[in-house]
Amino acid sequence: VFDGPPRRATAQGAARAAAAMVRQSLARSRPGPVGGRIALVGAGPGTADLLTLRALRHLQEADVIFYDRLVDPAVLDFARRDAERVFVGKEVGASAWPQPRIDAVIVAAARRGKRVVRLKSGDPSIFGRAAEELAAARAAGIPVEIVPGITAASAAAAALGRPLTERGETGALVLATATRRPGEPAPDLAAQLRPGTTLAIYMGAQAAEATARRLVAADLPGTLEVEIVVAASIAAQSVRRTTLAALAEGRAGPVASPALILVRYPSAAAGRSMDTAEPACRAAVCAV
């Protein structure tokens, strides 16, 4: 059976060693035994009932599941009793597994013929580091697929009972992160948050206040509506409404993690109304 790598301490340079291990193992590029394959599965925002049926099937077929910090235990309960569960996320106060190490262990398991599920919170395609894992699997000749999940912004909208786009007010939805990693260009949130736009900030808890300050400094109106959704979909879920100015000035209170922060900048031509006349119907089927 696949036991996962041992969790013992080493000196610095572990990340580099892991990267080298991936390079070496990928260089061999033997195809895996029959049946070995990898699915990058979206676990959704947390609650188990927002899994898709396809994700459920993959969980039930998996021999080994590598899962993230934000995945709810109830999601893992859908796996077979004999499936191996390997935590590859971030412990409180500790760093995450380096990505190259995750790439290496999922490829190694698939090479041994395992049906591997790499279970990621939300949707693997949105801020999920899927590109690296896809590349590693393909370099090793292992079949790999993405199984979509409900992304945090959709879950936040459900928590709020309010959609992310509203006709006549917001015609574009921008998903971005508040933080950047070393070597990454900083996302220019102020440039993206234009009239007619809803900005959804992922992983926004820690940098919430600083992000709001940057937006206000970039001359965005302090009156913009801000919604903070913490732990969307799970028992700890909470929702708060404030303004950009209040958040920037620290008057909105601390923001717990995980949080999705929505900033809404309705179009200048706003005026959504139940009374707005629809374009005239030109066909029988739309008649009353």
Added chain:
Amino acid sequence: VFDGPPRRATAQGAARAAAAMVRQSLARSRPGPVGGRIALVGAGPGTADLLTLRALRHLQEADVIFYDRLVDPAVLDFARRDAERVFVGKEVGASAWPQPRIDAVIVAAARRGKRVVRLKSGDPSIFGRAAEELAAARAAGIPVEIVPGITAASAAAAALGRPLTERGETGALVLATATRRPGEPAPDLAAQLRPGTTLAIYMGAQAAEATARRLVAADLPGTLEVEIVVAASIAAQSVRRTTLAALAEGRAGPVASPALILVRYPSAAAGRSMDTAEPACRAAVCAV
């Protein structure tokens, strides 16, 4: 039983009449009988196995289901045999039901004590006209909720086997529509498509070429990679890769509907690589 409104032809002004009907019925604001409620349920991109477990439960509990054009028959098969199914979408060559009429019929059904599912393709919160239906339900005192669905962009990423954000290349994802409705401000796609951004254009089939021309006219590089995903997740699914210039010049061929169009503008500081060293690990748990 609730039979839905008759589908007979009338003169122009039907839309206005429907709007008036909603206003009148909402003005009464009686709470519905016990049990009457509305769920705006995301049907996902098409295929039934991308439904969430929560959506499945709502389908199985529903007394009446009002569904859209893009909802796959296999999704409706999850409903109870005795549940009523009412098509409120757009027929080929005909206009859609006016939104106020949909608002009116779902509220009317819930008032009669029905458990109503308003089944929308994708995620109700993203370009799903959910705001109007939520407002109508609330004005009538009827409990209403949003049940998230897999949005088209996520399904397109799964179809491509490629995520929507890629580390070091694209740190923001913009969801927008190519077309605007009467009275709507036109989305400024060129302003949203900045370096480091992936632009996902919903309902983009008909306006694909015109949209690409506008982006090129706004000085966006013609070399930008474009991916066209038609009918993501269902049997008719097809994927095409081209460039912004080729699409603008009509060299990418016709685009069938429904299509999601991705335009990727990687960051100038791009340089994603499997070799990129991770930040050094500072804790035992991330050691190799």
